[in-house]
Amino acid sequence: MSRLVVVSNRVPNPGSGQPQAGGLAVALTDALKRRGGLWFGWNGQLSQSAVTRPRVAHHEGIDYATLPLAKPDYDDFYLGYANAVIWPVFHFNLGAMDYQRRYGEAYRRVNALFADALAPLIEPDDILWVHDYHLMPLARELRERGIGNRIGFFLHIPFPDYDVLRAMPGHRQLLEDLCRFDLLGFQTRNDQHAFEESAGRAIGALVHAPGALRHRNHPFGTGVYPVGVAVDELARTAARTLTTNRVRRLLNGLGERDLMIGVDRLDYSKGLEQRFRAFEALLEDYPHRRGHTVLMQIASPSRSSISEYADLRQRLEGLAGHINGTYADLDWAPLHYLNRTFARGSIMGLYRAARVGLVTPLRDGMNLVAKEFVATQDPDNPGVLVLSELAGAAAELTDAIRVNPYDIDAIAAGVNQALAMPLPERRRRHEAMMTTLRENDIGAWEQRFLDDLGVARA
Template structure:
């Protein structure tokens, strides 16, 4: 079996004493342990200047090869082109794009740096799996350095329609770069279709059939691989942590009130402002919910040095004060807004305790919170997922209460429907979604992608 080399912008700390934060890290670590291999990328640290030789550590049979970034590279590559250009455009938010030529140059510079550092570490039969929007040029950079091994790429965020993508400076070069991979993986069929249409219109790729393209005398494949979760592990953790002191204090404070929970990174793509306003609409239009319903919104800090994120935090704090000031009573505050990060185990217990999981991104590649919420429920008395139609998860979780994240009345009505849903229907919907989650679990995602990447070769570069 060939060695697997995972490449991502961030690499988990092999010396960390706490459990890894997400199911994705667990899945990739598991794949590396089974196949043997290396995880390469940024270590999350900043250096005084460029560092070209990676630090290599071994843990649990995995080689972790990591580099720090210089402050200039972090500003231009990470905060700049990756998160002030690609992120907003790929989430259909052109108004938030802030393009600067130095950012584009930094994006190219760091991808070249990664390729320079990674190439000497590769073995002839390695299989490479590159992750996410930070590293779209990496296959080209590696090919130019003589790397001929199989290279797959998985995009965790949405891929925009061509009329949106074409507004982004540098989009043709990125499409050319993506065509240098052997296999491109997307979360949904819509994302794959959007890429194939863009590659055809912008760089002349010939689409033989869905999933097979030809560009500049080489063949590449595309596939749909929705990221999943470890259903059984989440169900077990949520059941155990329901009795944890922090969770019990929350439930004791709620009394007989219904808990609605939202858990997101603090990001404009998550629809948090619309969610807060929709909750206010719920209190306005469904007066019987006043005093009996609490929205707990956990928003983990994110990219606070980007002005849009700092501004969003201030607006959410203002909305919380306005809604609580208008509707609160002596023994009830309708919104509990927490701008902090909680341990994953505590979140699972909160999910299980919540009557409604409210997941309303304006656009999302998948959204694993939706899948985690469903997996964490008590099958005998499950809560209800209220889910944005524009999240990738909506393509699988059709038994959720689906809403338009821009329509405040739709969200409010969806939450009211969820709160009023009778137990037999809640059980039926939950069972249906659990069947889907088990069929598309995290280990299935990894196995399907790797099977397609390591299958019979179509062509050499």
């Protein structure tokens, strides 16, 4: 079996003693342990100047090769081109794009640096799996250094329609770069179609058959591989943590009130402002919910040095204060807004305790919170998922209450429907979604992609 080399912008710290942050990291770790492999990328640290020789550590059968980023590269590659240009454009938010020429130069420079550091570590039979939008030029950089191995790429975020993509400076070069991989994986069929159309219109890539393309005499494939979750593990974790002191204190404080929960990174793509306004509309239009419903919104801090994110935090804090100031009573605060990060186990317990899960991004590649919420529910008394139809997960979780995330009144009506839903219907919807989650769990995602990459032409 060929050795697997995983490349990602961030690499977990194997010696920290901390549990993996999410199911995706767990799945990649398991794949590397089974196949024997190397995980390469940024270690999350900053240096005064560029470092080209990675630090290699071995832990539980996996080699970890990591580099720090120089502070200018962090500013212009990570915060700049990756998260102030690619991220907003790929999430259909052109107004948030902040392009500067030095950002694009840093994006190329860091991908070249990664290729210089990674190329000497690659063995002839290795299969490379590159992850996400930070590293789209990496295959081209590696090819220019003589690496002929099979290289796959998976995009975790949406891929925009061509009329949106072409507003981004450098988009043609990025399309050229993506065509140097052997297999491109996308979350949904819409993302796959958007890429194929863009590559055809912008750089003349030819689509010979569904998922089979050619560009500059290089054949490559595309496919749809929706990321899943570890269903049984999440269910066990949720049942166990439901009894922890932190979760029990919350439940005791709620009494007979219904808990609604949202868990997101603090990001404008997550639709948090619209969600807060929809909750206010629920309290206004459905007055019988007052005093009986609590929304807990956890928003983990993210990219706070980017002005869009700092401004969003201020607006959310203002909305939360307005809603509580208008509707709260002496023994009831309707909105609990927590701008901090909580342990993953505690979050799973909160999901299980909630009557409604609110997942209403304005755009999302998949959104694993939606799948985690369903997986953690008590099958005998499950909560209801209210899900944005613009999240990738909506293509699979068709038994959720799906809403337009821009329609405040529709979200409020969907929440009211969820709160009023009788138990037999809740069970039916939950069972149907669990069947889908088990068919497309995290292990199936990893296995399908690597099986297809294994037969791709190098």
